[in-house]
Amino acid sequence: MRDYPLYLAPMEDVTDPAFRALCKRYGADRVYTEFVNADALVRDIASTTRKLTIHDAERPVAIQIYGREPEAMADAARIVEQAHPDFIDINFGCPVKKVAGKGAGAGLLRDVPKMMAITRAVVDAVHTPVTVKTRLGWDEPSLYLPDGTPFIVDLAERLQDLGIRELAIHGRTRSQMYRGEADWTLIGAVKNNPRMRIPIIGNGDVCTPERAKECFDRYGVDAIMIGRATFGAPWLFAEMKGLPAPKTMAEKVAVLKEHVLASIVWCGNDERKGIIHSRRHFAASPVFKGLPDFKQTRIALLRAETVEEVFRIMDYIVDTYA
Numbered sequence: 001m002r003d004y005p006l007y008l009a010p011m012e013d014v015t016d017p018a019f020r021a022l023c024k025r026y027g028a029d030r031v032y033t034e035f036v037n038a039d040a041l042v043r044d045i046a047s048t049t050r051k052l053t054i055h056d057a058e059r060p061v062a063i064q065i066y067g068r069e070p071e072a073m074a075d076a077a078r079i080v081e082q083a084h085p086d087f088i089d090i091n092f093g094c095p096v097k098k099v100a101g102k103g104a105g106a107g108l109l110r111d112v113p114k115m116m117a118i119t120r121a122v123v124d125a126v127h128t129p130v131t132v133k134t135r136l137g138w139d140e141p142s143l144y145l146p147d148g149t150p151f152i153v154d155l156a157e158r159l160q161d162l163g164i165r166e167l168a169i170h171g172r173t174r175s176q177m178y179r180g181e182a183d184w185t186l187i188g189a190v191k192n193n194p195r196m197r198i199p200i201i202g203n204g205d206v207c208t209p210e211r212a213k214e215c216f217d218r219y220g221v222d223a224i225m226i227g228r229a230t231f232g233a234p235w236l237f238a239e240m241k242g243l244p245a246p247k248t249m250a251e252k253v254a255v256l257k258e259h260v261l262a263s264i265v266w267c268g269n270d271e272r273k274g275i276i277h278s279r280r281h282f283a284a285s286p287v288f289k290g291l292p293d294f295k296q297t298r299i300a301l302l303r304a305e306t307v308e309e310v311f312r313i314m315d316y317i318v319d320t321y322a
């Protein structure tokens with residue numbers, strides 16, 4: 001039977017070892033670190049090198065780097081290789097101004113020669129398989145080349161020629177940021193280009209098992225990468241794969257509590273910091289969506305600063321709504 005690999009997308013401040021471990025437990029076939037700044041790695045900034053922390057239990061794991069200069073990216077890749085990830089992923093997709101505006105991340109979609117130089121430098125610098133994650137293009141007008149070929153179809157071939165092993169494509173342009181809907185037809189065009197040999201990973205707006213299946217079947221991608229839908233729901237992978245997953249609210253809340261405790265450990269056993277770090281997950285968790293008269297409880301949950309308080313509120317929610 002056909003395999004349907006599901007990967008946890010790289011997400012800044014989200015895909016730390018604590019969250020990756022939970023996603024892995026619930027069936028993620030590959031996890032990614034958040035993006036790691038190449039210059040900061042080269043300068044040996046402690047808060048950055050910490051992001052290279054990976055554990056054997058989460059393998060296969062990719063460490064993602066971003067930067068704008070080939071030499072710095074090659075040096076960073078060599079440093080990353082010492083952490084022994086299964087893949088080194090290059091970020092050519094980050095749209096935020098402080099990254100793309102400075103010519104890194106998605107900014108390289110406007111400077112393809114530089115993107116090629118970076119890719120070549122990184123591939124040449126390491127033995128670890130190098131992968132790339134990018135977007136469809138810089139903006140709507142640049143989605144197609146003058147001869148009608150989709151920009152991303154041409155780009156994918158060129159990246160493949162440089163020796164990358166896999167390509168992940170988020171079906172949006174840089175200009176779209178996270179707005180609008182991801183366009184999977186262009187991801188499908190890359191996958192169906194007979195010249196493509198490397199696996200193509202599709203990404204963007206996959207939130208349900210039905211949508212995941214549809215993307216695999218309709219666009220033929222080799223894997224799907226899932227980002228935001230995993231917030232407060234690391235069991236999503238298991239649900240999509242039909243594996244055992246927490247079903248009741250109590251079971252799900254137990255996983256969220258475990259995540260809070262693991263976040264605290266990741267934040268150096270700083271209780272307050274760990275709770276603030278995991279708040280994004282409570283705020284977005286499907287467990288707490290659509291509950292009647294929930295506003296005040298939600299506010300209290302997002303304000304709580306001790307484990308005792310967070311757990312007490314979570315228990316109250318289970319007692320009240322389950």
Ligand SMILES: Cc1cc2nc3c(=O)[nH]c(=O)nc-3n(C[C@H](O)[C@H](O)[C@H](O)COP(=O)(O)O)c2cc1C
Binds near residue numbers: 034203205226
């Ligand atoms: C909070 C947040 C942080 C992100 N950080 C990264 C990152 O570090 N590297 C990266 O390649 N993409 C990053 N992304 C983009 C995601 O990997 C993914 O491409 C995007 O969210 C679309 O997938 P989704 O619709 O499944 O969320 C980030 C997205 C979010 C929401």
